[in-house]
Amino acid sequence: MSTLIGQALIVIGLLFVATGVYSVLVYKEFYSRVVITAKVDTVGFITIMFGLIVLEGFSFVSAKLLLILVFEMLTSPVSTHAIAHSAYTSGYRIERESDGQLTQEAQE
Amino acid sequence: MNFLEISLLILAGLSFGGLVRILAGPTVWDRLLGMSLISSKVIVAIAIVAVLLDRSFLMDVAIIYSLLGFISSVLIARFIERKGEA
Amino acid sequence: MIGGIGLDSILLLMTVLIAIVAVWTKILRHAVILLGIFSFICSFLYLYYGAPDVAIAEAVIGSGLVMLLYLTAIKRYRTYSIIVSVENEDRLEDATMQEFAGSSQGQLLSEIERFCLSRELEPEIVYSRESVAKIAEDGRFDLIVHPEESRFTVYGREDNYLVDELEMLLILHSTDTDTEFVRIGAES
Numbered sequence: 001m002s003t004l005i006g007q008a009l010i011v012i013g014l015l016f017v018a019t020g021v022y023s024v025l026v027y028k029e030f031y032s033r034v035v036i037t038a039k040v041d042t043v044g045f046i047t048i049m050f051g052l053i054v055l056e057g058f059s060f061v062s063a064k065l066l067l068i069l070v071f072e073m074l075t076s077p078v079s080t081h082a083i084a085h086s087a088y089t090s091g092y093r094i095e096r097e098s099d100g101q102l103t104q105e106a107q108e
Numbered sequence: 109m110n111f112l113e114i115s116l117l118i119l120a121g122l123s124f125g126g127l128v129r130i131l132a133g134p135t136v137w138d139r140l141l142g143m144s145l146i147s148s149k150v151i152v153a154i155a156i157v158a159v160l161l162d163r164s165f166l167m168d169v170a171i172i173y174s175l176l177g178f179i180s181s182v183l184i185a186r187f188i189e190r191k192g193e194a
Numbered sequence: 195m196i197g198g199i200g201l202d203s204i205l206l207l208m209t210v211l212i213a214i215v216a217v218w219t220k221i222l223r224h225a226v227i228l229l230g231i232f233s234f235i236c237s238f239l240y241l242y243y244g245a246p247d248v249a250i251a252e253a254v255i256g257s258g259l260v261m262l263l264y265l266t267a268i269k270r271y272r273t274y275s276i277i278v279s280v281e282n283e284d285r286l287e288d289a290t291m292q293e294f295a296g297s298s299q300g301q302l303l304s305e306i307e308r309f310c311l312s313r314e315l316e317p318e319i320v321y322s323r324e325s326v327a328k329i330a331e332d333g334r335f336d337l338i339v340h341p342e343e344s345r346f347t348v349y350g351r352e353d354n355y356l357v358d359e360l361e362m363l364l365i366l367h368s369t370d371t372d373t374e375f376v377r378i379g380a381e382s
Contacts, residue, residue: 030137061159089334146234180257
């Protein structure tokens with residue numbers, strides 16, 4: 001039973017990762033790609049790791065897997081944020097600042 | 109062929125997609141994005157290999173990898189940022 | 195080692211591709227990123243062939259230490275940030291950049307790029323949809339390029355020593371489009 005659940009989780013995670021890679025290849029704007037790598041790819045990572053933990057059962061190996069999982073959950077969004085921040089401060093702007101103000105005024 | 113071996117093969121194919129983004133990406137930051145994509149896939153692949161071979165010390169390599177991938181991508185991002193002044 | 199599946203052949207193909215591109219690329223920062231990925235995949239291959247100790251060494255040295263060394267070396271090789279203001283476009287996509295690079299005004303931009311490379315400066319071309327005034331106010335630029343229908347305006351900094359030479363170069367090369375050169379005061 002636990003083998004089945006673990007394999008199902010790994011398949012779901014692989015689907016998430018495949019969606020992430022497909023969107024990174026297909027999306028046309030840089031900042032949308034950033035969102036994809038920060039979110040979808042991390043979700044896929046977490047799901048695959050949980051699948052491996054379920055497959056392995058309660059043991060020393062699964063504790064180490066949990067450690068990797070926690071570490072990657074902490075670091076992966078931070079590194080993606082660093083990339084996006086670097087692009088933004090270097091002057092790579094897709095939206096005009098005045099555009100956002102206009103839409104805000106329209107909403108008010 | 110084992111289930112985990114098939115998923116390893118799928119992961120290798122997916123990291124090829126990240127490689128395409130690195131080779132094609134118009135800006136430096138696209139390449140960095142592809143690098144973080146590939147590094148996360150490599151970490152998953154190491155974890156799968158460790159479970160497959162049932163060797164727990166291979167997990168240490170994965171921990172080092174996740175640390176190094178984080179450090180190198182943050183480092184390059186900071187260096188590239190506006191002449192590396194920041 | 196896990197026998198019977200062709201995982202290593204896929205990864206070895208990837209390393210060969212990355213190595214070729216890293217040698218042929220002109221921009222050094224791209225080469226550093228490619229080198230980092232090369233050593234990542236390489237050390238996974240060591241692990242796959244059953245040598246985890248070598249894999250750890252390769253990861254620490256190749257992906258951490260060597261990358262740090264190259265980055266500090268590249269820091270001496272200064273970047274020249276050219277900001278292209280495409281405020282007339284509705285969206286800024288990859289296709290927009292390719293379209294601009296292929297046009298006759300993109301030829302002028304690649305001329306500037308070649309000039310920077312000959313002066314041992316690394317050109318960093320960044321596209322932005324902000325207006326020129328906004329970018330100039332921000333102050334993080336060396337050169338702002340503003341392409342319009344039939345005009346090509348270049349805004350340079352007054353205190354930059356390369357601006358005079360660039361003006362000469364652009365006047366020589368702009369045959370069919372009007373090229374205007376504007377200098378912005380260096381109060382910021």
